[in-house]
Amino acid sequence: xxxxxxxTKVIVISSDKVLPVDAAMKIYESEFPVTVKETCFGxxxxxxxxxxxxxxxxxxxxxxxxxxxxxxGFPAGDERRCRAVRGGGPRPxxxxxxxxxxxxxxxxxxxxxxxxxxxxxxKKNEKSRLKVSELExxxxxxxxx
Amino acid sequence: MVKVFIYPxxxxxLADLVERFGHEPLAVMNQVREKVxxxxxxxxxxNITPEDPKIGLRFAAVEVPAGVRxxxxxxxxxxxxxxxxxxxEDPPVNFGCVGCNRTNELMKYLVRSKDMxxxxxxxxxxxxxxxxxxxxxxxxxxxxxxxxxEETNDENKPxxxxxxxxxxxxxxxT
Numbered sequence: 001x002x003x004x005x006x007x008t009k010v011i012v013i014s015s016d017k018v019l020p021v022d023a024a025m026k027i028y029e030s031e032f033p034v035t036v037k038e039t040c041f042g043x044x045x046x047x048x049x050x051x052x053x054x055x056x057x058x059x060x061x062x063x064x065x066x067x068x069x070x071x072x073g074f075p076a077g078d079e080r081r082c083r084a085v086r087g088g089g090p091r092p093x094x095x096x097x098x099x100x101x102x103x104x105x106x107x108x109x110x111x112x113x114x115x116x117x118x119x120x121x122x123k124k125n126e127k128s129r130l131k132v133s134e135l136e137x138x139x140x141x142x143x144x145x
Numbered sequence: 146m147v148k149v150f151i152y153p154x155x156x157x158x159l160a161d162l163v164e165r166f167g168h169e170p171l172a173v174m175n176q177v178r179e180k181v182x183x184x185x186x187x188x189x190x191x192n193i194t195p196e197d198p199k200i201g202l203r204f205a206a207v208e209v210p211a212g213v214r215x216x217x218x219x220x221x222x223x224x225x226x227x228x229x230x231x232x233x234e235d236p237p238v239n240f241g242c243v244g245c246n247r248t249n250e251l252m253k254y255l256v257r258s259k260d261m262x263x264x265x266x267x268x269x270x271x272x273x274x275x276x277x278x279x280x281x282x283x284x285x286x287x288x289x290x291x292x293x294x295e296e297t298n299d300e301n302k303p304x305x306x307x308x309x310x311x312x313x314x315x316x317x318x319t
Contacts, residue, residue: 070155078181106271
């Protein structure tokens with residue numbers, strides 16, 4: 001019997017409702033045999049491919065348009081990348097991730113809009129009155145910060 | 146499921162969107178994983194072996210800087226494997242591991258010269274641009290998975306900034 005391939009995923013959380021610690025707790029509760037590391041942007045999860053894929057899908061469902069996932073080459077805490085043994089400083093790949101994280105609220109809002117309006121691709125630059133429901137959503141998201 | 150090459154090759158947003166819409170992102174992280182997590186590390190710590198420059202030579206000549214060949218050893222096979230591509234112009238950070246301009250130019254040239262659907266969009270700088278960015282990518286990815294052929298292709302044709310070359314990859318499969 002061959003061991004299943006291990007993969008690593010970076011889960012970036014840009015949600016008003018879910019914190020990285022909530023996602024980490026969900027993973028601990030699930031008892032999947034995966035290694036979890038909390039980072040400033042979210043989580044790094046390493047483990048057998050099927051478990052990690054299932055786990056990331058479950059985490060994504062917590063707030064699916066505001067939780068973003070990508071693959072990572074190095075496992076969590078790998079000495080070749082971990083800052084603990086490299087003498088500090090940003091890890092390789094940090095700067096681009098930070099730049100992308102700045103755009104995630106806007107990307108999440110666009111995904112929300114896409115979901116509510118369906119697969120329509122109408123012009124976005126037409127001026128229109130702000131709906132009450134939309135205003136409520138904006139206020140709630142600002143208050144939750 | 147279509148294999149979609151993404152540029153920047155390590156983009157979180159692109160990799161997530163491609164996966165979200167049911168396709169497979171061809172990102173450099175997977176190539177790195179293959180190298181650094183293989184059981185037998187022939188050349189620690191990063192497992193760069195003499196075979197890698199040979200792979201790079203398939204895409205870049207020997208006169209080209211070594212860094213380009215090294216990067217192409219990882220990225221080149223992804224382009225060969227790709228059935229569609231999304232290229233984001235002017236990404237904010239173009240330094241570090243993905244900051245080699247020669248590699249980026251070569252990569253985009255190889256992608257554009259391959260007969261496959263390509264979407265080219267600008268990196269969003271505001272919230273409005275972000276919506277447009279997501280809409281265009283969503284439309285492109287939905288068109289890739291659409292089986293209805295010409296009708297879907299026309300309907301989901303990206304905007305003026307985007308370019309959709311050729312037919313969806315699934316249709317061209319033999």
